[in-house]
Amino acid sequence: MTDHRDVKRGRWSDHQVEQVIGRLLQVGVLIATAVVVVGAAGVLLQHGATPVSFHDFAGESSPWRTLGAVASGALHGEFPAIVQLGLVLLIATPVARVALTLGAFAAQKDRLYVLLTAVVLALLLYGLIWGRA
Amino acid sequence: MTLALFALLVALGSFAAGLLGALTGLGGGIVVVPMLTLLFGVNLRYAIGASLVSVIATSSGAAAAYVREGYTNVRVGIFLEVATTTGALIGAALAGLIPTSALAVLFGLVLLYTAWRSFQPKEEHITQHSHPLATKLRLDGSYPVGGRMQRYCVQKVPLGFAVMGLAGVLSALLGIGSGVVKVLAMDRAMQLPFKVSTTTSNFMIGVTAAASAGVYLHRGYIEPTLAFPVMLGVLAGALLGARILTKANTLWLRRLFTAVVVVLAVEMLYKGLTGGL
Numbered sequence: 001m002t003d004h005r006d007v008k009r010g011r012w013s014d015h016q017v018e019q020v021i022g023r024l025l026q027v028g029v030l031i032a033t034a035v036v037v038v039g040a041a042g043v044l045l046q047h048g049a050t051p052v053s054f055h056d057f058a059g060e061s062s063p064w065r066t067l068g069a070v071a072s073g074a075l076h077g078e079f080p081a082i083v084q085l086g087l088v089l090l091i092a093t094p095v096a097r098v099a100l101t102l103g104a105f106a107a108q109k110d111r112l113y114v115l116l117t118a119v120v121l122a123l124l125l126y127g128l129i130w131g132r133a
Numbered sequence: 134m135t136l137a138l139f140a141l142l143v144a145l146g147s148f149a150a151g152l153l154g155a156l157t158g159l160g161g162g163i164v165v166v167p168m169l170t171l172l173f174g175v176n177l178r179y180a181i182g183a184s185l186v187s188v189i190a191t192s193s194g195a196a197a198a199y200v201r202e203g204y205t206n207v208r209v210g211i212f213l214e215v216a217t218t219t220g221a222l223i224g225a226a227l228a229g230l231i232p233t234s235a236l237a238v239l240f241g242l243v244l245l246y247t248a249w250r251s252f253q254p255k256e257e258h259i260t261q262h263s264h265p266l267a268t269k270l271r272l273d274g275s276y277p278v279g280g281r282m283q284r285y286c287v288q289k290v291p292l293g294f295a296v297m298g299l300a301g302v303l304s305a306l307l308g309i310g311s312g313v314v315k316v317l318a319m320d321r322a323m324q325l326p327f328k329v330s331t332t333t334s335n336f337m338i339g340v341t342a343a344a345s346a347g348v349y350l351h352r353g354y355i356e357p358t359l360a361f362p363v364m365l366g367v368l369a370g371a372l373l374g375a376r377i378l379t380k381a382n383t384l385w386l387r388r389l390f391t392a393v394v395v396v397l398a399v400e401m402l403y404k405g406l407t408g409g410l
Contacts, residue, residue, distance in 0.1 A: 019201055025339075083360070083361050087360055116215055
């Protein structure tokens, strides 16, 4: 999808956009994984000997269901919240990729694709922030 | 079972799933949910949440490399993501209404379809004329073949878009990447070159999974103490798989993985139909 006219106009070329998108995905996964590893180590040290079962669903009563609760739990050093923060960062990585793509299409003055990307971003944020479907 | 032992066993199983998924190109996500529910007695909703998270990790990791190599068609990806994210939100809404036994049966059928597809011959068609919508949406592209750029045209855009919506629904309902359905839409309907359809499918998988994972986070499907061994295991397995891919005997592995998928499919169908899940 390289368009050489864009390069001549001094805008972002498709090739440059691809490089930045690739780097963003890589860094996002790396940071998220590092946070998950820190939280997981803490959870294992603290509760490693506790018996567990995930047979019955009790998710409605989980404290780590909203972005605010996860952030404040992680700030207070609660290890399950730190794991969950890593997972939220992981979920946010593709969302950030869509936001970056939106910016790139805007810089290329590609109205049709700004619109399409904005729809995708709105759907993602709707699910992630409000949690409704 | 203690948390430490449980996490270790789940991480090892997830590692194997990620490794085989990467080596065979079928993706590890499809076996994570059956493994967790059938082998470890995990509740289906927790299993779906953990699987979706691992799907985002592996697809984003792989997409990072493919995008930079220039195989991914970003415009096709964005256009079809409108369908997959819409489908994913519909699927997430349906997930709370569909009984577990019906989901298990659906899962068994998707597993059987995956096994069947994995032995279908792949035909490559490069077409010279485009669907009118493909021209309007500027979907046609080019990709590197032996050091030069090969142009390709895109066909049957509405059909591809519709199948992608279905892929989004399945991804949310079952906690899978549904790469098999995505590749079907792009290979068979839109007639993209194989390398472009697989990498563009992978590019979209993370966004599709993120749409439903966001909803499931609020519903408590994402349990951190279960999700971490799954995510870290699958990611490590997929990274190793990508590294040793060129040295591996993929036909033999493909047979092994397909056999595993068929066994899991039969088990999921049985449990679904007898209400044992």
